[in-house]
Amino acid sequence: MSNLLSRADLVLPGGMCGHLNPSFMPPGFPRFFNRAQGPYAWAEDGVRYIDLVAGYGTNLLGYNNPEVEAAATQQRVAGDTTSLPMAVMIELAESFTDFVQHADWAMFMKTGTEANTLACAIARAHSGKRIILFDKAAHLGAAPWCNPVRKGLLEEDRAHQGYFDLGDIDSLRRAVAAAGDDLAAIITPLFANDGVGSQDLPSAEFAKQVRVLCDQTGAVHIADDIRGGLWLTRDCSWSLIGPAPDLSTWGKALGNGYPIAGIAGCDKFRDAARAVYGSGTYWFGAVPMAAALQTLRIVKERHVHAHIEQLGILLRNGLTEIAARHDFSLEQTGPVQIPQIVFAEDTDFRFGFAFASELLARGVYFHPWHNIFLSNSLHTEDIESILSAADGAMESVSARQHLLQPPTGLVELVANLDH
Numbered sequence: 001m002s003n004l005l006s007r008a009d010l011v012l013p014g015g016m017c018g019h020l021n022p023s024f025m026p027p028g029f030p031r032f033f034n035r036a037q038g039p040y041a042w043a044e045d046g047v048r049y050i051d052l053v054a055g056y057g058t059n060l061l062g063y064n065n066p067e068v069e070a071a072a073t074q075q076r077v078a079g080d081t082t083s084l085p086m087a088v089m090i091e092l093a094e095s096f097t098d099f100v101q102h103a104d105w106a107m108f109m110k111t112g113t114e115a116n117t118l119a120c121a122i123a124r125a126h127s128g129k130r131i132i133l134f135d136k137a138a139h140l141g142a143a144p145w146c147n148p149v150r151k152g153l154l155e156e157d158r159a160h161q162g163y164f165d166l167g168d169i170d171s172l173r174r175a176v177a178a179a180g181d182d183l184a185a186i187i188t189p190l191f192a193n194d195g196v197g198s199q200d201l202p203s204a205e206f207a208k209q210v211r212v213l214c215d216q217t218g219a220v221h222i223a224d225d226i227r228g229g230l231w232l233t234r235d236c237s238w239s240l241i242g243p244a245p246d247l248s249t250w251g252k253a254l255g256n257g258y259p260i261a262g263i264a265g266c267d268k269f270r271d272a273a274r275a276v277y278g279s280g281t282y283w284f285g286a287v288p289m290a291a292a293l294q295t296l297r298i299v300k301e302r303h304v305h306a307h308i309e310q311l312g313i314l315l316r317n318g319l320t321e322i323a324a325r326h327d328f329s330l331e332q333t334g335p336v337q338i339p340q341i342v343f344a345e346d347t348d349f350r351f352g353f354a355f356a357s358e359l360l361a362r363g364v365y366f367h368p369w370h371n372i373f374l375s376n377s378l379h380t381e382d383i384e385s386i387l388s389a390a391d392g393a394m395e396s397v398s399a400r401q402h403l404l405q406p407p408t409g410l411v412e413l414v415a416n417l418d419h
């Protein structure tokens with residue numbers, strides 16, 4: 001056990017909370033990074049990895065992006081969290097509502113969980129109704145109402161909720177019918193993925209039906225764009241498949257690594273947004289806002305999406321070819337920029353874990369069960385290095401496939417997920 005991990009074990013319950021608990025990753029995986037730059041991160045022992053997790057989707061432009069850092073530093077010198085917000089908040093709201101086509105106003109907070117929770121409150125305040133519908137397999141956050149693990153929580157935390165399967169129109173209609181005249185909102189992420197499933201996007205017909213059902217019932221459509229936002233297009237990602245939502249929620253990449261999340265909404269919901277009490281001590285910090293403003297500027301002005309899409313296609317095609325050569329079949333689902341890559345029928349994750357370990361030994365930090373994110377700082381040569389590493393990794397996994405064991409910690413976690 002590394003020195004840091006044994007120290008962490010003593011003072012941090014379980015060594016680390018949530019998805020970063022050591023038992024959810026392969027043995028020998030680094031537990032701490034001590035430096036990150038562009039698409040690379042250095043572990044505590046000084047080894048450099050191409051990091052395909054990009055801070056779980058926070059670092060669209062790569063770690064330590066010089067332009068974002070310059071904007072953040074300039075703001076830090078002027079002030080960050082002070083007794084009043086700084087004018088950068090207005091500038092950010094202007095830029096953000098320009099970026100999100102359906103938006104006339106914005107609110108900012110720190111986490112995606114807070115954004116979704118407040119969006120539900122706005123929907124309930126607007127409609128005067130109670131029930132919120134969503135797909136339980138979607139990760140909407142870690143608050144009691146949506147936490148995928150129920151330990152320590154009450155049944156009552158989930159009061160006035162109903163569920164459907166994202167992409168399944170019949171299940172959506174059933175859930176809407178069961179909600180009767182008490183339906184406040186339908187929440188849809190771009191794909192229902194709590195980290196371990198496939199990432200198939202719903203069809204355009206499903207997206208249309210969400211709009212139709214909201215219009216018929218007066219419910220509010222909330223598009224959760226916390227994971228996909230900024231990674232795919234210069235608008236809410238839902239616009240790629242369907243009609244504009246009423247509210248959209250954002251986080252992760254918005255500040256390119258700085259903690260900031262947001263809600264974007266149209267005028268119809270302005271009064272409800274004004275009526276709810278959304279607040280947090282650090283919500284008004286100016287440095288993350290300056291970072292977000294610069295991030296939006298870069299995404300609007302440069303060819304970020306074309307670049308990472310091109311890299312994503314290269315990676316997807318290359319991996320398909322390499323897997324076939326080693327007699328494996330990969331399930332690569334979701335957009336190529338933020339793909340989920342798992343071995344077909346690897347229900348207990350043993351192949352995914354072995355593959356990730358082998359990639360790690362070859363300088364690539366890949367996630368064994370969560371989707372990855374291809375940051376704009378990657379170059380074609382990095383993808384070529386990853387493919388070369390994947391070739392060696394598959395060969396090694398193939399040679400020892402009969403010896404592989406399932407990772408018990410992750411299997412237990414998945415068994416405890418509430419869906």
Ligand SMILES: Cc1ncc(COP(=O)(O)O)c(C=O)c1O
Nearest residue numbers: 111112113139140141189226227
């Ligand atoms: C789709 C989606 N919604 C909401 C969240 C919650 O965001 P946060 O972890 O910032 O609270 C996440 C986090 O992974 C997410 O992927």
